[in-house]
Amino acid sequence: MNEITKPPQGFDSGTTSGYDVEEVRKDFPILSREIYGKPLVYLDSAASAQKPRRVIDAMVTSMTEEYSNVHRGVHWLSATATTRFEAARKTVQRFINAREDREIVFTRSATEAVNLVASSWGRTNLREGDEIVISQMEHHANIVPWQMLRTEKGIVLKIVPIDEAGTLLMDEYEKLLGPKTKLVALSHMSNALGTINPVKDIVRIAHDKGIPVLIDGCQGITHLGVDVQDLGADFYVFSGHKLYGPTGIGVLYGRAEILEGMPPYQGGGDMIARVTFEETTFKGIPHRFEAGTPAIVEVIGLGAALEYLMELGLDRVAAHERDLLAYATAQLLEIPGLRIYGTSPDKASIVSFTLGDAHPHDIGTIIDRAGIAVRAGHHCAQPLMDFYNVPATARASFALYNTFGEVDALVASLHRVREIFG
Amino acid sequence: MMDELRDLYQEVILDHGKSPRNFRHPEDANREARGDNPMCGDKVTVFLKVSPGGVVEDAAFEGRGCAISTASASMMTELIVGRTEAQVKSLFESFHEMCTKEDHEHVHHDGLDDEAMEKLQVLAGVRQFPMRVKCATLAWHTMDAALAGGTRISTE
Numbered sequence: 406m407n408e409i410t411k412p413p414q415g416f417d418s419g420t421t422s423g424y425d426v427e428e429v430r431k432d433f434p435i436l437s438r439e440i441y442g443k444p445l446v447y448l449d450s451a452a453s454a455q456k457p458r459r460v461i462d463a464m465v466t467s468m469t470e471e472y473s474n475v476h477r478g479v480h481w482l483s484a485t486a487t488t489r490f491e492a493a494r495k496t497v498q499r500f501i502n503a504r505e506d507r508e509i510v511f512t513r514s515a516t517e518a519v520n521l522v523a524s525s526w527g528r529t530n531l532r533e534g535d536e537i538v539i540s541q542m543e544h545h546a547n548i549v550p551w552q553m554l555r556t557e558k559g560i561v562l563k564i565v566p567i568d569e570a571g572t573l574l575m576d577e578y579e580k581l582l583g584p585k586t587k588l589v590a591l592s593h594m595s596n597a598l599g600t601i602n603p604v605k606d607i608v609r610i611a612h613d614k615g616i617p618v619l620i621d622g623c624q625g626i627t628h629l630g631v632d633v634q635d636l637g638a639d640f641y642v643f644s645g646h647k648l649y650g651p652t653g654i655g656v657l658y659g660r661a662e663i664l665e666g667m668p669p670y671q672g673g674g675d676m677i678a679r680v681t682f683e684e685t686t687f688k689g690i691p692h693r694f695e696a697g698t699p700a701i702v703e704v705i706g707l708g709a710a711l712e713y714l715m716e717l718g719l720d721r722v723a724a725h726e727r728d729l730l731a732y733a734t735a736q737l738l739e740i741p742g743l744r745i746y747g748t749s750p751d752k753a754s755i756v757s758f759t760l761g762d763a764h765p766h767d768i769g770t771i772i773d774r775a776g777i778a779v780r781a782g783h784h785c786a787q788p789l790m791d792f793y794n795v796p797a798t799a800r801a802s803f804a805l806y807n808t809f810g811e812v813d814a815l816v817a818s819l820h821r822v823r824e825i826f827g
Numbered sequence: 828m829m830d831e832l833r834d835l836y837q838e839v840i841l842d843h844g845k846s847p848r849n850f851r852h853p854e855d856a857n858r859e860a861r862g863d864n865p866m867c868g869d870k871v872t873v874f875l876k877v878s879p880g881g882v883v884e885d886a887a888f889e890g891r892g893c894a895i896s897t898a899s900a901s902m903m904t905e906l907i908v909g910r911t912e913a914q915v916k917s918l919f920e921s922f923h924e925m926c927t928k929e930d931h932e933h934v935h936h937d938g939l940d941d942e943a944m945e946k947l948q949v950l951a952g953v954r955q956f957p958m959r960v961k962c963a964t965l966a967w968h969t970m971d972a973a974l975a976g977g978t979r980i981s982t983e
């Protein structure tokens with residue numbers, strides 16, 4: 406058996422660049438629980454991250470002390486709730502370095518944010534034969550909304566290919582951009598492979614041709630952060646729950662100029678004709694896109710999550726996660742029969758793998774009994790699974806609270822899988 | 828805890844999972860259906876040859892799945908041949924009960940079922956793994972759809 410108990414030289418267990426992961430873990434109540442009598446080893450943060458006490462407390466305080474509807478009452482509670490709610494919008498603005506807080510639209514999730522753009526911007530701006538460029542590695546959330554628009558509008562989807570390592574082929578990308586291309590919609594980072602895409606180059610190349618860009622930042626933002634002004638993308642979408650915040654809340658960042666030109670989401674493109682009704686009902690961006698009572702408590706929880714992350718320091722988090730990834734990759738490759746999908750030189754915090762003949766579902770079930778949570782499946786990226794000709798992979802994803810010891814636990818449990826499957 | 832894993836991954840299951848029986852596409856099949864488990868992306872196609880009198884004369888399958896779903900499909904194709912449609916349905920009911928209920932009773936005791944159920948008992952371990960029940964029953968639901976005329980089914 407391999408030497409799996411100690412990180413190799415250069416890995417200073419748990420204290421990468423002065424980052425004290427054991428202290429950080431104390432902020433996450435769930436991490437101290439056991440599963441089947443074993444300490445929980447949570448390696449599924451790419452699906453959804455665990456929540457720090459800060460987020461839980463902020464949501465509890467909101468509901469126990471400061472709760473009311475927002476934007477519509479003169480009473481103290483409503484004013485307080487509104488202040489907290491809008492303060493969270495400013496926190497998001499700060500976190501992604503948006504120019505103005507009205508560029509932050511709260512949605513239910515990243516999925517809803519993409520649908521909002523497809524529905525509002527897409528229906529208004531796209532004609533039959535227009536092209537949208539996506540990639541082979543997109544999450545279904547950045548495929549299906551465009552397919553629905555294709556059915557409705559007769560637009561065409563162009564797919565940027567990837568190589569065997571899971572790296573986007575930038576030459577092919579550039580070639581796909583033509584006079585009919587009306588939007589580029591690509592992920593910052595692949596949730597199934599971990600590949601980090603050169604989003605800044607992607608935006609620059611598209612903008613040189615006058616083509617707007619949407620970036621699906623669901624995974625990228627959690628490991629790399631984002632500066633939307635530096636990036637220059639027209640839209641950037643992400644979900645709160647992968648960023649250590651609550652479920653039910655996502656963000657659509659849109660450049661003010663582009664959002665200004667978009668009709669309300671709910672009610673659809675046809676509603677744009679009823680201008681009088683619209684103007685008396687909606688105040689402009691971002692509220693135009695936030696019809697109905699918003700996810701007040703969740704927005705406040707998201708704000709708390711981002712404050713927490715900014716205090717921890719995204720750079721330190723990123724460094725810790727890079728070390729975990731390097732260590733995990735080295736350890737996993739020692740296991741006979743293990744194959745990693747996604748070996749791009751530029752990747753973060755995700756290891757997708759198969760192990761001999763063992764189906765990822767069986768791997769997931771077996772290591773679950775050792776308290777280890779990984780994702781087994783197609784990761785909502787079936788076209789990508791088809792590319793690699795596998796039905797599924799097992800995926801371990803590493804977050805700010807994971808440790809080298811947890812990597813060791815994963816490796817040990819995979820040896821158990823090998824024992825069972827011979 | 829580890830015993831539950833051993834119950835689930837018994838030798839018989841691992842064997843059927845690795846070398847599935849009747850893993851082929853018979854030319855003369857007259858019923859077929861495709862089954863998907865959207866949660867994991869597993870797919871199975873079940874082929875049946877049913878005589879004019881309603882007896883299953885051949886059963887086979889193709890597809891990709893985990894050890895549990897492959898073993899279950901493989902065993903199923905061995906066990907349903909020679910049975911009438913009604914007998915196959917009753918076996919499916921018994922099997923389904925076994926996968927989902929702790930104190931299950933075979934729905935029908937007709938001797939035939941008892942013997943088949945004894946073989947299928949190796950799959951009873953899935954009861955301790957609720958997330959995996961769909962793996963064990965996918966091929967059976969698909970076979971049921973094939974008998975009914977052949978459609979696409981999905982376990983969700």
Ligand SMILES: Cc1ncc(COP(=O)(O)O)c(C=O)c1O
Binds near residue numbers: 516595596621623655
């Ligand atoms: C890259 C990527 N895009 C989009 C999504 C969709 O996120 P949500 O389900 O929170 O809307 C995910 C989450 O799995 C993702 O990883």
